[in-house]
Every structure is written in structure tokens, then in C-alpha cells.
Amino acid sequence: MTRWIAARLGRAGFTLLLLISFTFFALMISADPALQILGPDAGPEAIAAFREKWNLDKPLWYRYLTYLNGVLHLDLGLSYRTGEPAIHMVLDRLPATLALMIPTAIVSLLIGVPAGIYAAYMHRTTADRVTMLLSVVGLAIPNFLVGILLMYFFSVRLGWLTPSGIVGWSSFIMPILTMATAEAGIFARFTRSAMIELLQHPMVETGMASGFSRWKVLFVHVLPNAALPLLTVAGLFMGSLIGGAVITENVFSWPGTGRLLVESVGARDFTVVQTTVLLIGSTMILANLAVDLSYLWIDPRLRDARQVARR
Amino acid sequence: MNLQQSVFEHSAGCMTSKALLSVQGLRVGFGSSDNVLHGIDFDLLQGEILGIVGESGSGKSVTCRAVMGLLPKTAHIQGIVGFNGGQLPASQSDELARLRGQDMAMIFQDPMSALDPLMSVRRQFALRGIDGSGTEELLLRSGLSDPGQILDSYPHRMSGGQCQRVAIACALARRPKVLFADEPTTALDVTVQASLLRELRKLARESGMSIVLVTHDIGVVAEVCDRMLVMHQGRLIERGNVQDVLRAPQATYTRGLLGAIPRTEGKGKRLITVNESGQGMSTAPLPPPPVIDTAAGPVLSFHAVNVTYPRPDGTRFAAVKDVSLEVYPREIVGIVGESGSGKSTLAKTAVGLVPPSKGYVDLDGRKLDWQRRPRRDRRFIQYIFQDPRGALDPLRRAVDQVREVLDLHAIGDRCARTALARQELLRAGLEEDLHERRPARLSGGQRQRVTIARALALKPRVLICDESVSALDVSVQARILNTLLRLRAESDLTILFISHDLSVIHHLCDRVAVMRQGQILEQGETTAVWKAPRQSYTRNLLAALPQLPVDAHGEKVPA
Numbered sequence: 088m089t090r091w092i093a094a095r096l097g098r099a100g101f102t103l104l105l106l107i108s109f110t111f112f113a114l115m116i117s118a119d120p121a122l123q124i125l126g127p128d129a130g131p132e133a134i135a136a137f138r139e140k141w142n143l144d145k146p147l148w149y150r151y152l153t154y155l156n157g158v159l160h161l162d163l164g165l166s167y168r169t170g171e172p173a174i175h176m177v178l179d180r181l182p183a184t185l186a187l188m189i190p191t192a193i194v195s196l197l198i199g200v201p202a203g204i205y206a207a208y209m210h211r212t213t214a215d216r217v218t219m220l221l222s223v224v225g226l227a228i229p230n231f232l233v234g235i236l237l238m239y240f241f242s243v244r245l246g247w248l249t250p251s252g253i254v255g256w257s258s259f260i261m262p263i264l265t266m267a268t269a270e271a272g273i274f275a276r277f278t279r280s281a282m283i284e285l286l287q288h289p290m291v292e293t294g295m296a297s298g299f300s301r302w303k304v305l306f307v308h309v310l311p312n313a314a315l316p317l318l319t320v321a322g323l324f325m326g327s328l329i330g331g332a333v334i335t336e337n338v339f340s341w342p343g344t345g346r347l348l349v350e351s352v353g354a355r356d357f358t359v360v361q362t363t364v365l366l367i368g369s370t371m372i373l374a375n376l377a378v379d380l381s382y383l384w385i386d387p388r389l390r391d392a393r394q395v396a397r398r
Numbered sequence: 399m400n401l402q403q404s405v406f407e408h409s410a411g412c413m414t415s416k417a418l419l420s421v422q423g424l425r426v427g428f429g430s431s432d433n434v435l436h437g438i439d440f441d442l443l444q445g446e447i448l449g450i451v452g453e454s455g456s457g458k459s460v461t462c463r464a465v466m467g468l469l470p471k472t473a474h475i476q477g478i479v480g481f482n483g484g485q486l487p488a489s490q491s492d493e494l495a496r497l498r499g500q501d502m503a504m505i506f507q508d509p510m511s512a513l514d515p516l517m518s519v520r521r522q523f524a525l526r527g528i529d530g531s532g533t534e535e536l537l538l539r540s541g542l543s544d545p546g547q548i549l550d551s552y553p554h555r556m557s558g559g560q561c562q563r564v565a566i567a568c569a570l571a572r573r574p575k576v577l578f579a580d581e582p583t584t585a586l587d588v589t590v591q592a593s594l595l596r597e598l599r600k601l602a603r604e605s606g607m608s609i610v611l612v613t614h615d616i617g618v619v620a621e622v623c624d625r626m627l628v629m630h631q632g633r634l635i636e637r638g639n640v641q642d643v644l645r646a647p648q649a650t651y652t653r654g655l656l657g658a659i660p661r662t663e664g665k666g667k668r669l670i671t672v673n674e675s676g677q678g679m680s681t682a683p684l685p686p687p688p689v690i691d692t693a694a695g696p697v698l699s700f701h702a703v704n705v706t707y708p709r710p711d712g713t714r715f716a717a718v719k720d721v722s723l724e725v726y727p728r729e730i731v732g733i734v735g736e737s738g739s740g741k742s743t744l745a746k747t748a749v750g751l752v753p754p755s756k757g758y759v760d761l762d763g764r765k766l767d768w769q770r771r772p773r774r775d776r777r778f779i780q781y782i783f784q785d786p787r788g789a790l791d792p793l794r795r796a797v798d799q800v801r802e803v804l805d806l807h808a809i810g811d812r813c814a815r816t817a818l819a820r821q822e823l824l825r826a827g828l829e830e831d832l833h834e835r836r837p838a839r840l841s842g843g844q845r846q847r848v849t850i851a852r853a854l855a856l857k858p859r860v861l862i863c864d865e866s867v868s869a870l871d872v873s874v875q876a877r878i879l880n881t882l883l884r885l886r887a888e889s890d891l892t893i894l895f896i897s898h899d900l901s902v903i904h905h906l907c908d909r910v911a912v913m914r915q916g917q918i919l920e921q922g923e924t925t926a927v928w929k930a931p932r933q934s935y936t937r938n939l940l941a942a943l944p945q946l947p948v949d950a951h952g953e954k955v956p957a
Contacts, residue, residue: 293512295468296578297526297568298499307525308514386516387552 095379099372106368107158107361111151114357119143120167123355141167154361163365164358168351173362177344181366183253184343187335188328191263195270200317202271203278204305210283218275225272230331234265234338251340262339266331270324277320281313288312315386322378329367417441417480418608419465419502419576424477424488426457426464426632434460435632438477442576445606447599449623449640451616451655453871454842456629458612462578466504467494482575499526503569507581509562513553519564520549526571533567540567541597558737559590563597570601577601580612587736587898592942595622614872616659617901617944620644628652644947658876659946660905662928666883669876669905684880685887688728690908695763696724697892698748698779698860703757705743705916717743719916720757725860730886730893732907732924734900734939740916741896745862748894749781761859777807780853784865786845790837796823796848797833800855807856819855826851827881843874847881854885862894867902879906900943904928912936 121137122129129137138144142153157164163174199222206218241261242250248257285291286309294304333345340346344363351359382389419442426435435457442448452458463469465479469491477488481501486493498504506512513522523533537545540563553561562582569577579598583591599622602609611623619626619640626643628636628651636649647653658671668684705718718740725731733741746752748759750768759766761778768775783789790799800819804810810818823833828847837845846866853861863882867875883906885891897903903910904924911921912933919933931937 289506289508289511290514292468293504293506293565293568295495296466296498296504296506298495298572299525303525311516312514387518388515388554391552391555 092380095376099376102372103365103368107155107365108151110361110364111154112147114355114360115147115150118355120355120357124167158365163362166351166356166359168354168356168359173358176359177347177362177366180342180344180347183341184332184336184345186259187262187266187341187343188332190259191266191270191328191331192324194263195267195274198267199271199274200278202275204282206275206279207282207286210286215279219279222272222275225268226276227272228268230265230269230334231338233268234261234335237261237265238338253342258339262335262341265335265338266328269331270327273320273324273327274317277317278313281316282309285309285312311385315382318378318381318385322375325371325374329370416444418444418482420478420480421461421465421488422478422480424461424464424479425475426460426469427474428472433632435464438629438632438634440627440634440637442608442610444575444608445602446624447602447609447611447622449619449626450610450612450629451614451619451626452629453614453655453873455631457632458629459580460632461629462504462580462610462612464488465494466498466502466578467491468498468504499574500572501574502576502578503572503574504578504580505562505565505569505582507584509558509565509582509585510553512565513561513568515553518550518552522564522568523549523571526568528571536567536570537564539570539601540564541593542567557590558586559594562586562594566597566601573605574607576608576610578610578612581614582611583618584613584615588900589736589938589942591618592944595944598622615944616644616655616872617946620946621944628655641947654873656946658873660876660879660901661946662904665905665925668880668883671873671876684883687883687887687908690726690729692726694727696760697727697762698725698894699723699760700744700747701757701760703744703747703754703759705740705747705752706755717916718747718754721913721916721918722757723911723918723921725892725894727859727892728886728890729909730882730895730907732903732910733894733896733913734898734903734910735913736898736939738915739913741913742864743916744913745781745864745894745896748860748862749776749779751781774807777803777809777856778859779862780856780858780860781862781864782846782849782853782866784868786842786849787837789849790845792837795834795836796828796840799848800852803852803855809856819851822851822855823848825885826854827877841874843870843878846870846874846878850878850881854891858891860892860894862896864896865898866895868897868899875902882906900939912939 120141121134121143125133125137135144142150145153154164161174163172165171166173166176169176202218202222206215209215209218238250238261241248248261250261252258288308290308291304294308295301299307329345332343333348335341336343336345337349344366348360348363350356351363421441422439424435424438425433427433438457438461440448450458450461460469464473464475464477465488467490469475471491475489475491479486479488479494481497488494513519517525519537520529520533523529523536528536533549534545537548542548542560542563548556548560548564551560553564556564566577566582577598582598583594586594595618598609598611601607611619613619623640625638626640627634628643628649630651636643636647636652643652644656647656654671658669660669666684666687668682700721700723702720702722703718704716704720706714706716709715721740721744723731723733723744733744735741743752747754748766750766753768761775766775766779790796794802797816797819800822801815804815804818809815820830820833824830826847828844828851832840832844837848840848849866867878870878879902882893882895886893893906895903895906907924909922910924910927912919912927912931912935914935919935920927920931927936928940931940
């Protein structure tokens with residue numbers, strides 16, 4: 088088991104290395120931060136001084152290795168714009184983003200999973216079709232459009248909610264709804280199909296024949312088994328949640344990491360972009376590692392396969 | 399008529415014990431369609447084993463589920479279920495649900511998936527309110543000798559027989575008075591089936607539990623049941639004591655069912671059965687079997703074939719070990735063995751689906767090499783699988799699927815190929831008006847005829863049938879067996895026939911090879927092996943085969 092985890096961690100590290108390298112070269116090739124940050128009126132001396140200060144006059148491979156060395160020592164560099172450590176800038180903004188992501192995850196699970204269960208029990212009825220139609224609508228409408236529509240109705244038309252920034256708990260409603268529509272739709276669909284398959288499974292009938300109630304069969308047999316495919320979805324869900332946060336934060340001028348990312352890309356503040364990407368990448372990798380581990384915890388068949396492999 | 403019979407049973411047959419469960423006028427329909435059950439009446443007595451026999455779609459499983467209240471809400475149910483003195487309308491599935499578990503329990507066909515894969519046996523019991531010494535006792539009663547070890551096992555670590563015994567133990571947890579067993583041994587090997595049936599018998603004898611045993615296998619009924627019901631298309635066709643029904647069946651349908659079962663004395667003869675409308679069919683004797691000429695050498699021969707599969711830990715598992723086997727022209731050779739014996743793996747080496755790790759296969763003395771192109775050789779050995787639904791393209795008409803292989807091998811004139819395909823379908827016994835249908839609109843037996851026609855359209859030297867009749871009803875199986883015997887007699891077809899069913903092997907095959915754990919234990923003339931098996935394993939297999947009473951008979955077998 089420990090060897091398996093070690094192998095997984097090694098693979099995760101390699102993925103992270105690929106990610107860092109790719110963003111590094113893509114950013115470095117894409118533009119010259121000196122021109123962008125100092126502006127068009129800067130003299131050649133100022134530009135040369137900027138380049139020297141940030142090592143931009145050194146060859147690419149030198150900068151790459153220096154950067155990697157920094158990452159290994161948890162030194163992710165200073166922001167070109169503010170001179171602050173990039174990691175501080177990102178971490179400062181993180182709570183605002185988490186304050187969106189965590190409630191969104193909870194809300195979309197609370198809506199999506201029960202909706203999927205309901206649709207599966209109502210399989211091939213109008214209720215099922217309506218639920219699935221809503222879920223398709225939810226995941227088909229782009230996040231920014233949902234955001235703008237919500238803003239139009241609740242802020243412009245009704246004047247109930249403030250359209251941007253954080254002014255109180257009510258500011259959370261629209262961004263969370265914006266992000267949760269798509270995620271709930273995805274969860275509803277996957278829950279439904281996993282459930283439909285499992286409701287046909289002989290163990291359901293066996294449970295019923297043993298005198299279990301529908302609810303008991305649902306909670307004891309069906310949901311734990313349905314959790315297996317849903318876990319994989321949950322791993323991917325992290326990715327779409329982060330993507331959704333980037334878009335939603337910009338729509339609602341939310342002071343989170345997503346907005347910082349977009350600002351930094353616009354300003355060619357490469358260290359901040361890289362730090363954000365690194366953070367997002369590590370989160371994704373850890374989330375999927377957690378998914379793999381929970382499979383082992385839940386499914387005895389995989390546990391056995393692992394033990395055989397270890398021998 | 400049903401009512402009269404019911405009264406008759408009460409007055410004459412069963413004065414000593416009263417009915418524990420009594421079902422009256424049970425009707426079931428789904429949606430707007432016709433009734434699935436058209437008025438079923440039967441009584442179940444204390445401590446008896448009642449067999450319900452019928453082919454697929456006869457309504458035998460629906461009957462059990464209706465009594466258990468397990469039918470979906472969309473079902474329209476009428477009738478009365480009387481249990482232990484009380485009476486309930488069968489439509490009140492919520493009321494019937496209260497009887498489930500403590501008064502009535504049920505076990506199902508597929509034991510591996512009846513148990514939750516994520517749960518240890520201990521937890522399965524805990525859910526049913528049993529723990530501690532109670533679990534061990536239940537497992538022992540169900541015939542599991544090492545309960546301590548089983549308790550902490552998960553379903554995927556147990557064999558099918560063990561899973562079914564655990565399912566039985568779970569069903570017994572709350573001491574039900576009635577156990578419904580729906581094809582409980584169908585998915586199991588014949589030796590496992592035999593011991594499980596003994597166990598059920600013991601349970602009924604010792605604890606006075608009544609058992610309703612639903613099965614398609616009349617042999618199973620003959621082995622363990624006291625009384626039996628015969629069902630066909632949602633109706634009760636016949637009922638009575640097992641011995642009476644088997645010796646003197648009254649209904650044409652029952653006689654057809656009995657006639658469809660391959661029997662020792664009728665080896666190689668036409669099996670007389672009834673078609674779907676319940677009428678008899680052609681009784682003309684089959685053409686005599688050809689004389690096998692071994693002088694010219696075998697058409698297909700396996701030379702010390704070995705097959706290994708990788709295990710997850712990197713070592714290799716030997717599925718077939720040094721197997722040599724010859725098949726002579728026009729011969730039907732059977733390979734028989736239990737699941738995991740390697741019989742399918744061996745056969746697949748002959749068509750290149752599984753590469754042998756050592757050894758090789760000859761066709762007409764020529765070594766087969768499936769890597770070499772063009773792969774024209776493929777047409778000379780054709781393979782028919784167990785599941786015809788999976789082997790056919792669901793979107794294409796039957797005749798096109800047969801034509802496709804002709805196109806592929808450029809056989810015959812381009813314009814003549816459709817006619818050729820039709821001819822093959824007719825030869826395989828599929829009537830003209832079914833040729834345009836897609837597989838979804840064909841029955842299981844009709845689909846298997848399409849795969850047979852598709853295989854034979856290529857005029858192969860050898861036809862390999864891998865459990866090709868195992869999933870079919872016994873009357874359909876009988877007709878396919880008749881067809882295979884006729885085709886062999888008419889042409890120079892050679893057949894390698896793989897089955898776990900010893901009676902089918904005996905009926906069809908000239909020679910037989912018994913496989914176990916990747917090896918051929920013994921081979922020889924089928925009749926010789928049946929009369930005097932040399933290996934104890936073969937003797938056990940033959941002994942485990944459920945037997946019909948010798949004087950049971952269906953339609954007369956033509957001489």
C-alpha cells in the first residue's frame with residue numbers, strides 16, 4: 088500500500104513538473120514583461136535595468152533552472168508589478184475563492200445528487216425527463232451568461248442584490264448559484280445513470296426480498312455502489328470548479344485568485360501567473376490522488392488487486 | 399379447470415397438511431399490454447418442495463415476485479394471496495412487503511451479484527439483524543463448513559456456490575416459513591448444483607420450511623421436488639406429484655417439454671418437441687449418422703497446446719496445459735468440463751482468438767498461422783458463441799449479416815449472394831418471413847440460427863460451437879440440436895462442441911474429451927465414457943447430473 092502511494096506521489100510530482108515547465112516556457116515565449124509593465128514610454132535604460140533586476144537578460148535555460156530551484160525551496164519569486172512575494176499575493180486572495188468554491192461544491196452536491204436519485208426512481212416518466220432537461224440546460228448555459236442574467240434580474244431589475252464585490256453574506260448568493268448550475272447538472276446526470284444501472288442490480292431485489300425498505304436498500308446498497316463512478320466525476324469536478332471560479336469571479340468582480348490570475352495574465356506578471364497555475368495544478372493532483380485512495384478505502388475488490396500486486 | 403383441480407387437490411391429495419401459502423386467481427399485466435399471468439392458482443404445503451417449471455416468458459418468475467410483492471409499481475396485479483390463515487389481495491404489495499424476510503424469503507439466479515460487492519459477509523448478516531454465533535450457525539446450515547473464514551470474505555473472493563450458500567443463509571436469517579428459489583443453481587456447475595439441491599432438501603426436511611423452486615430444468619425438479627407445476631405463456635398447464643407428471647404427462651406441452659430433453663436411450667435421434675403455439679412438429683427420423691473415416695487423418699488437430707494468462711502480480715496462469723486432440727472429418731467431438739476448465743480457451747486457439755504460448759493447431763495437416771495474411775483460412779473454421787444477441791449486429795437485418803461474410807470472402811457471384819444467404823438461413827431453419835428482421839425482433843433460438851447460417855455460409859471444414867445452446871430454452875435447444883445433427887448428416891461438416899451440459903454432449907457427440915484445470919482427463923467414444931468412466935472426476939460429474947425417472951417419457955422417440 089505504501090509503495091503504491093509512493094508511486095502515485097512520484098507520478099503526481101512528474102505531472103506537476105510537466106505543468107510548471109509548460110507554463111514557464113509558454114509564458115516566456117508569449118511576451119516581454121518589461122515592455123508590458125513599464126509601458127511604451129520607458130527608455131532603453133529603464134528596460135535594461137528591469138530586465139537585469141528580474142534576470143530577464145539571462146538565457147532561457149538559466150532562468151528555467153533557477154525557477155525550478157526556487158520551486159524546490161518553496162520560493163516562487165516576486166511579483167513583477169508589486170515586488171511582493173507572489174505566493175503571498177495568491178494566498179491573500181485564496182480565502183475569497185474558497186468561500187465560493189466550498190459552498191458551491193456543497194450546493195451542487197445537495198441539488199445534483201438528490202435530483203439524480205429522484206430521476207432514476209422516476210425513470211422514463213415525465214418527472215425524469217423534466218429533471219434531465221433542467222440538468223442539460225444547467226450545464227449547457229455558459230457560466231458568464233448565467234452570471235449576467237442573474238445580475239440583470241436580481242440587481243438591475245429587482246435591485247435585491249449588489250452586483251459586484253463582497254458587501255455581506257448576500258453577495259455570495261449569485262456567484263454560488265452561477266457556479267452551481269453547471270455542476271449540479273453534471274452531478275444529476277451521473278448520479279442518475281449510476282443509479283439506473285444499480286437499481287437493476289440483483290442485490291437490490293435481494294435486499295427487498297429480505298424485507299428491507301426502499302430507503303434502506305437505497306442507503307445501504309445503492310448509494311455506496313453509486314459513489315464509485317461519482318468519485319471519478321468528483322475528481323474532474325475540481326477542475327471545472329476552478330475554471331468556473333475564474334470566470335465567475337471576473338463576472339462579479341470578486342476579489343479572489345481567479346480574478347488575480349486574469350489580472351496577472353493581462354499584466355504579464357508571470358511569477359504570479361505561474362504561482363496560481365502551480366496552486367491549481369497541485370490542488371487537482373491532490374484531489375485525484377484523494378479519489379484514488381478513497382476507491383481503495385471503499386472497494387474491497389481494488390484492495391485485493393493491490394495486495395496481489397504487492398506480493 | 400384450474401379451480402376444479404385445486405378443489406381436487408384439497409379433497410383427495412393433501413388431507414394431512416393444510417396449505418401454508420395459497421395463491422388464487424393471480425393475474426399480472428404490465429402497462430397496456432396483455433396479461434403476463436392469466437389466473438394462477440396453487441397451494442404450497444408445509445415442508446414441501448414445489449417445483450415450477452417453464453420456459454422463458456412462461457411467467458414462473460413473475461409468479462414468485464407477485465407473491466413476494468416485488469413487482470414494479472407499473473404492474474397490474476389481481477388475485478388473492480393466502481398465507482398462514484390470513485388473506486391479502488395480491489395488489490397490496492406494501493402489505494405483502496411485511497411478510498418479506500420474516501415469513502417469505504427469496505434467492506435468485508445470479509449469486510455473485512445478489513450480494514453487495516462492497517460488503518463483507520459479516521455486514522450482510524448484520525444488516526439482517528444477525529451477529530455473533532447466529533451467523534456461524536446459519537452458514538453451517540447452508541452447507542458452508544468454514545464459517546469463520548467466510549464471514550470476513552467479500553463476494554468477489556468467493557465461488558458462485560459459496561455466494562449462493564451465503565445468499566441462502568441471508569434468506570434464512572429471520573427463519574422464514576417459505577423460501578422462493580428462482581433458478582438458484584442455473585449459474586452453477588453441475589457438481590455444485592447437486593450439493594446445493596441436497597442442502598435445500600435437507601432444509602425442508604429438518605426445519606419444515608416450504609420451498610418453491612423455479613427452474614427451467616426438469617431434471618432438477620425430478621431430483622428434489624415433491625409436487626410440480628408446469629407453466630406456459632402465463633398459464634398453469636399441468637400440476638401434480640412429480641413422479642405422476644413425469645411418468646404420465648397429460649398436457650401436450652408437458653410431453654413436448656419432456657421430449658425435448660436429451661436422454662441416454664435416444665442418443666443422436668431427433669428430439670421431439672412442441673413449437674411456440676404448443677403443437678407438435680416434424681417427427682421424421684433424422685438421416686443416419688455418417689461413418690467416421692479416420693484413415694484420411696484428422697481435419698483439425700491440437701498439438702500439445704498451452705495457453706497462459708498473466709496474473710496481476712506478473713506471474714502467469716496456465717489455462718490450458720499440453721492439450722492434444724484430434725477431430726476427424728464429419729465427426730462431432732465434445733469438450734465437456736466445469737467453468738474454468740479451459741475448454742473455451744482451447745477452442746479459441748483454433749481460430750486465433752487466443753494465441754497458444756506453446757504448441758500449434760493443424761487444419762488438414764497444415765499448421766495454422768493467424769498472423770499471416772491474407773487471412774483466407776479463417777473461413778474454414780467458424781465459431782459460434784453462447785450469446786447470439788452479442789454476436790449479431792443489432793442494426794442489420796438477418797439476411798444482410800449472413801451476406802456480409804460472403805462479401806468479405808468474395809464467395810459466389812455478387813448478385814447471387816443475397817439468394818445464397820437466404821438459402822443458408824433456410825437450411826439453418828429460419829423461415830423466409832424472418833429473414834428481413836433485425837435481431838431485436840427475433841427470439842433467442844432464431845438468433846442462434848442466424849449465427850449458425852452465417853458460420854455455415856462460408857462452407858467451413860469445422861464448426862466450433864462454444865456453449866451455443868446453453869442459454870436457450872430446452873425446446874429451442876432441442877431444435878438446434880436436431881438442426882446440427884441434420885446438417886452434419888447432409889454435408890461433410892465437422893463439429894467441435896463445447897458444453898458444460900453432459901446430457902447435450904452425450905446426445906450429440908461421437909467422441910468426448912473431459913477437461914479439468916486446463917487438461918484433458920480422459921477422452922473416448924461418448925457411449926464408452928458414459929458407461930465406464932475411468933476417472934473419478936468424470937464419475938462425479940455423471941453422478942451429479944439430475945436424473946429423470948427412467949420411465950418418464952414425452953413424445954415417443956421414433957426408432
